[in-house]
Amino acid sequence: MSTPGGETTSVVIVGAGPAGLTLANLLQSEGVGCVLLEAESREFIEALPRAGFLEEWAVRALERRGLAGPGLLGAEAQGDCEFRLDGTRHVFRYGALSGQRHIVYPQQFLVTDLVRAFADEAGGDVRFGARDVAVHGIRTSRPSVSYTDPETGQQRTVSCDFVAGCDGARGSSRTAIPDGGIEVFRHNLGVGWLALLAEAPPSAERVVFGLHPQGFAAHMARGPQVTRYYLECPPGDSPDNWPHERVWSELRTRLGARDAEPLNEGDVIERRVLDMHNYVVEPMTYGRLHLAGDAAHLVAPVAAKGMNLALNDALLLADAFRAYYREGDESGLEGYSDACLRRVWQYQDFNRWVSEIVHGPSSGDPFRAGVAAARLRRMTRSEKAGRAVAGLYIGSDADH
Numbered sequence: 594m595s596t597p598g599g600e601t602t603s604v605v606i607v608g609a610g611p612a613g614l615t616l617a618n619l620l621q622s623e624g625v626g627c628v629l630l631e632a633e634s635r636e637f638i639e640a641l642p643r644a645g646f647l648e649e650w651a652v653r654a655l656e657r658r659g660l661a662g663p664g665l666l667g668a669e670a671q672g673d674c675e676f677r678l679d680g681t682r683h684v685f686r687y688g689a690l691s692g693q694r695h696i697v698y699p700q701q702f703l704v705t706d707l708v709r710a711f712a713d714e715a716g717g718d719v720r721f722g723a724r725d726v727a728v729h730g731i732r733t734s735r736p737s738v739s740y741t742d743p744e745t746g747q748q749r750t751v752s753c754d755f756v757a758g759c760d761g762a763r764g765s766s767r768t769a770i771p772d773g774g775i776e777v778f779r780h781n782l783g784v785g786w787l788a789l790l791a792e793a794p795p796s797a798e799r800v801v802f803g804l805h806p807q808g809f810a811a812h813m814a815r816g817p818q819v820t821r822y823y824l825e826c827p828p829g830d831s832p833d834n835w836p837h838e839r840v841w842s843e844l845r846t847r848l849g850a851r852d853a854e855p856l857n858e859g860d861v862i863e864r865r866v867l868d869m870h871n872y873v874v875e876p877m878t879y880g881r882l883h884l885a886g887d888a889a890h891l892v893a894p895v896a897a898k899g900m901n902l903a904l905n906d907a908l909l910l911a912d913a914f915r916a917y918y919r920e921g922d923e924s925g926l927e928g929y930s931d932a933c934l935r936r937v938w939q940y941q942d943f944n945r946w947v948s949e950i951v952h953g954p955s956s957g958d959p960f961r962a963g964v965a966a967a968r969l970r971r972m973t974r975s976e977k978a979g980r981a982v983a984g985l986y987i988g989s990d991a992d993h
């Protein structure tokens with residue numbers, strides 16, 4: 594709809610990642626008007642490899658809402674992971690212990706499915722390549738979002754009832770909140786991870802965590818021909834310090850164990866250094882701006898939590914908007930932040946607990962290495978402890 598001052602809709606969603614796209618699809622199916630603004634092109638977001646492990650409850654939640662396509666529903670499920678320490682293999686069967694598994698589905702596949710569902714099948718309004726996105730008037734009853742149209746170079750403004758800030762860790766929507774409006778609680782793990790994607794079949798049928806004095810390493814399937822690997826490195830390290838030979842030599846050393854299959858090596862097609870840190874924004878709502886996903890909380894990818902949290906926020910926010918637009922019930926929107934933060938802090942806590950296991954042996958501190966080994970022994974040898982850890986690793990509908 595056009596007005597002299599621009600356009601108007603019910604909700605402007607900033608950012609077409611898992612959070613923004615899930616929310617957009619759910620609002621569209623409810624008949625709630627929304628405009629989705631994305632800074633990048635469709636091709637770019639559909640090819641960006643990041644996460645790959647979805648918790649089973651999240652997949653079932655998408656399925657119940659008609660948002661799980663055949664690719665996701667047919668994807669491989671995994672319920673075991675393996676820790677290697679001092680040449681010994683410790684398998685953790687969290688699927689059997691919890692009754693829930695991870696679904697291995699690369700994030701870019703989920704994003705592709707959700708873009709298709711929203712833009713091509715439901716006729717949703719998504720605007721790619723939106724530049725200079727800025728959120729205004731979030732303390733008023735009529736906020737707006739301005740952006741520069743990539744084709745005409747003209748500034749456009751969409752006014753709305755609410756803004757959903759789903760623009761990730763480096764987005765702009767959070768900057769609309771004045772100083773003192775929110776608090777950001779940060780925790781730095783003090784390490785870097787070199788994130789690698791290799792054009793090579795997985796070398797094990799499960800996730801493998803290598804705990805090694807030279808640094809942590811991990812192996813995770815991303816599909817039959819692509820595998821993600823991580824190597825702990827100094828924070829701020831340059832990917833240029835990690836040529837092909839060094840990468841594979843370190844992976845062989847850190848993931849090595851008695852009777853382990855040799856690694857399937859291949860070309861490294863992505864190499865980037867992540868500074869491993871976490872943050873939580875409180876509250877996740879300011880005025881008419883609701884934050885969701887990485888815009889509101891970052892969880893370093895130690896325990897594969899970030900995308901799952903982004904989906905949880907989007908589901909809760911969609912429910913809250915539905916209640917508001919159908920029944921005028923504002924309680925969901927008022928309680929949105931608290932409802933999300935309960936799972937966010939659970940996941941941050943678990944992530945930190947696992948982080949000590951994977952980084953303790955390389956910390957140079959024998960005390961931390963001892964704690965890591967004790968945690969590993971407890972979770973793999975005590976069924977009771979294993980069940981508790983399994984439940985936290987895989988999450989559940991009840992994590993509120």
Ligand SMILES: Cc1cc2nc3c(=O)[nH]c(=O)nc-3n(C[C@H](O)[C@H](O)[C@H](O)COP(=O)(O)OP(=O)(O)OC[C@H]3O[C@@H](n4cnc5c(N)ncnc54)[C@H](O)[C@@H]3O)c2cc1C
Nearest residue numbers: 608610611612632644645760761886887897898899900901
């Ligand atoms: C290497 C790596 C591995 C990971 N592995 C896992 C895993 O196994 N499991 C897991 O659960 N999580 C994992 N994560 C975390 C997961 O990828 C994120 O938590 C998830 O992408 C968050 O989704 P989101 O929708 O909140 O944000 P994003 O996916 O970051 O999406 C935000 C979108 O907003 C757009 N945007 C940014 N700024 C603007 C702007 N100003 N205007 C308009 N649009 C904007 C961006 O282009 C992007 O498309 C991993 C992350 C990384 C980096």
